Amino acid sequence: MIQPNYIGGEWRHASEAIANINPSNTNDIVAHYAQATHADVQDAIDAAATAFPAWSRSSIQLRHDILKGIGDEILARKDELGMLLSREEGKVLADGIGEVVRAGQIFHFFAGECLRLAGDRLASMRPGVEVDITREPVGVVGLITPWNFPIAIPAWKIAPALAYGNCIVLKPAELVPGSAHALADILARAGLPAGVFNLVMGSGSVVGEAILRSDNVDAISFTGSVTTGRKVAEACVASDRMKKMQLEMGGKNPLVVLDDADIELAVGCALNSAFYQTGQRCTAASRLIVTDKIHDSFVERLIDAMHGLVVDDALKPEASIGPVVDQRQLDQDLRYLRLGQEEGGRLACGGEVLARATPGFYLSPALFTEIDQTMRIAREEVFGPVAAVIRVKDYGAALAAANDTRFGLSAGICTTSLKYASHFKRNAEAGTVMVNLPTAGTDYHAPFGGRKGSSYGPREQGRYAQEFYTTVKTAYTLPA
Ligand code: NAD
Numbered sequence: 001m002i003q004p005n006y007i008g009g010e011w012r013h014a015s016e017a018i019a020n021i022n023p024s025n026t027n028d029i030v031a032h033y034a035q036a037t038h039a040d041v042q043d044a045i046d047a048a049a050t051a052f053p054a055w056s057r058s059s060i061q062l063r064h065d066i067l068k069g070i071g072d073e074i075l076a077r078k079d080e081l082g083m084l085l086s087r088e089e090g091k092v093l094a095d096g097i098g099e100v101v102r103a104g105q106i107f108h109f110f111a112g113e114c115l116r117l118a119g120d121r122l123a124s125m126r127p128g129v130e131v132d133i134t135r136e137p138v139g140v141v142g143l144i145t146p147w148n149f150p151i152a153i154p155a156w157k158i159a160p161a162l163a164y165g166n167c168i169v170l171k172p173a174e175l176v177p178g179s180a181h182a183l184a185d186i187l188a189r190a191g192l193p194a195g196v197f198n199l200v201m202g203s204g205s206v207v208g209e210a211i212l213r214s215d216n217v218d219a220i221s222f223t224g225s226v227t228t229g230r231k232v233a234e235a236c237v238a239s240d241r242m243k244k245m246q247l248e249m250g251g252k253n254p255l256v257v258l259d260d261a262d263i264e265l266a267v268g269c270a271l272n273s274a275f276y277q278t279g280q281r282c283t284a285a286s287r288l289i290v291t292d293k294i295h296d297s298f299v300e301r302l303i304d305a306m307h308g309l310v311v312d313d314a315l316k317p318e319a320s321i322g323p324v325v326d327q328r329q330l331d332q333d334l335r336y337l338r339l340g341q342e343e344g345g346r347l348a349c350g351g352e353v354l355a356r357a358t359p360g361f362y363l364s365p366a367l368f369t370e371i372d373q374t375m376r377i378a379r380e381e382v383f384g385p386v387a388a389v390i391r392v393k394d395y396g397a398a399l400a401a402a403n404d405t406r407f408g409l410s411a412g413i414c415t416t417s418l419k420y421a422s423h424f425k426r427n428a429e430a431g432t433v434m435v436n437l438p439t440a441g442t443d444y445h446a447p448f449g450g451r452k453g454s455s456y457g458p459r460e461q462g463r464y465a466q467e468f469y470t471t472v473k474t475a476y477t478l479p480a
Contacts, residue, residue, distance in 0.1 A: 002032045003177070005040055005201055006184045008047030009194025012040060020178050023090035023323040024313040025358035030088045033177040036200035041169070041210035044198035048140040048167035049216045051195030056137045056165040062191075063114040063163060070190045071107030074100060074155075074183075081151065081182055086314040088178040089150050090322040090361075091277045093315055103155035103183070106444050106461075110159035113463060117164065117470070130477045135470035137165035138244060139218030142211035144171050144204075144232070146224040147325055148280045148383075150179035156444070157221045158187070158197070160465035169198045169217065171208055173224075175326060177201045204228060212236070219244035221460075221468060223282075226250050226381075226453055233456060246457035246468045248282070248449060250381040251409035253439045254402035255285035256424065258395055258415040259293040265436060266294075266414035267301045272438040273412060274387035275309060275365040278321050280329075282454075283410040283432065283440035287378055288389045289398045295391050299369055303349045306365050312356055324361040324384055333363055333384030340377035345388065346370040373404050381407070395420050403429045408451030412439040431455060 004011040014034035022028035036044075074081065082097030091099070120133040143157040154170060161168050172180035184199040200207050208228075211217055212235035220243050222232045229247040236243040255273050257266045273285035290298050314322030324330040330353070337351045351366030363385060371378050371388040378388050392398045402411055402424075411430035415421050421435045431450035432442060442448050447464035449455045458467035 002034050003181050004034045005036050005044075006188055006197070006199040007040060007044045008198065011188075014040065018174065020088050020176070021326075022087050022360075023325050024087070024315065024360045026360060027358065028087070030084070030178050033181060033201050035202040036207050038206060038210050041200050041207055042214070044169045044200050045140060045211070045214050045216045047195035048169055048198055051193055052139055052167045055167055055193060055196045058165065060114045060117075063165070064111045066191050067107050067111035067114065067159060067163060070186055071104045071111060073186050074104035074107060078104065081179065083315070084182060085150055085179045086322070088176045089147060090314045090325055092319050092322050093317070095277055096314070099149060099152045102444060103151045106152070106155045107159045109445055110163040113160070113466075114163045116463070117466065124476065128478055130479070132475045132477065134473050134475070135164070135466060136473055138469060138471050139166060140169065140216060141166045141219045141221060141469070142169050142171070142214075142217045144208055144211065144220065144222045144224065145173055145180070147173035147175040148277075148282070150176035151183055153223050154180050154183055156461050156465075158183070160469045162192070162196070164466060164469040166469055167196050169200060169211055171200055171202070171211060174201070174203055213239070215240050217243060219246075219468070221246045223248040229456070244457075244468070244471075246460065247455060248460060249454050250383070250407060251282050251284070251450065251454050252287060252379060252381055252405045252407045253283060253285045253410045253412070253430070254287040254289050254405070255412040255439055256398045256402055256414070257288065257290045257294060257298055258398065258413065258417065258420060259291045260416045261294060261414040262416060262436070263294065263298060263301060266298060267305050269412065269414055269436070269438045270302055270387070271305050271309070273440055275306070275321060275385045276440070278324055279365070279385035279387070280325060280383055281440045283442070285410075285412060285439040286382060286387050287401075288387055289392055289401045290389055291395070291398060292391065292393055295389070299348065299367075299389055303367060306349050306367060309365055311354055311362050311364055313358060313360065321365065321385065324363050327361060329384065330361040330363060333382060333386060336377055336380070336382040336384070336386055337366055340368045340371070340375070340386075340388065343375040343377060344370065345375060345377055351386070373401050379405065399424065399427060403427075406453040409454040410434065410439040410450070412437065431459075
């Protein structure tokens, strides 16, 4: 059976479909998913535009109750949805379930935010005039999401969009339509008026482009690669109404380890940051910047710890790391493994394609040493379980290396020095800074986003999400 798109309050079948393949076992097809046509996308956008006037003025109690109900169902089904997520994306089951729980919590958080949206009132320069500042929904928002967080990223875009009164056209990544489809099924039964939420599955070049090119879409929230993000930005600026945009993109995140660090804690942070979830997190640390005196013992202990990681089928309880998401990503990882060595880096551990009981894209976590900041392996996002150790002489050199990148998503430091920790928090050029913590792993009530080439536009998540999903109106009144 082919899983259909959801357009204007109805499930719509399509003549074309793609197989959703389990990266832990390529013989296992999760399901087939409909591919939306250009006309389907237009219908979804029209439905959203038609639903917008009423939804944008709907009761905040109604919105609260709907979002709360969605969160309740997600949490009640966390094991089943987590299994689906791990099967289609390849992150280990505990992480799959954890991501589903996160999605449920996000819906609950924004159920509360519906009730908390506030305005402002200012005195006027002109006697008797009142100045009211209110926030209104933006309109029809196109949500374009990547494959590495198949339910959390759709959730952290959908929940604030609905909370603040917008209508949605969601295009999930073609590699992982299953979790988004399951979420759409929950939304379809949650009491939303027809057209408020629409799901269109398919490729970036057909479905994504149709959303970008439509004159009836008011705003785009995109998460994905820099290359695609640039195309999204160009299309938004070129459109007649100059769509509002929010872009969350790649990273080349540093984790600094100073001589005075608690070495056990630093190794744990590095292991988690670089390799958990197969290194396929935008906030993964792929540069481990380590000062001279601790360098050798840190590398030795990190390699020991890497040998303890079990790479296997994501659904096996003993697996600590699942497979790479697909053959294309595996080829990219292997290309960078070759490149790192050609550039003079030493592959100190891992980087081997592994055979397991089922055919899948298994790669052992890889660690390079003898890397300097000029090498491509230290400059470009690999998006796999591949990290490079960069040796530096002191904190000043570590900070300079950490900031020597076009990206700026997350940056971490392991140190017991309050002085260096405070200095790093202030001077790291990143949207998120972690002290004695992994570079990945954030809270859902706090703002998330980056700087430089990693992000463009307002932050996602927490109450900061209202910057993107609402637009500010300033009204001047002279009570006559
Ligand atoms: P991608 O850019 O290939 O695809 C992202 C989405 O854009 C997909 O839905 C895709 O179909 C769509 N798309 C592709 N071409 C398009 C086009 N021409 N027009 C419209 N849409 C198009 O990224 P990916 O491989 O799915 O995800 C990995 C990337 O995402 C990495 O770079 C990672 O760092 C980044 N990421 C960033 C964050 C963050 O919050 N900063 C979070 C997760 C992932």
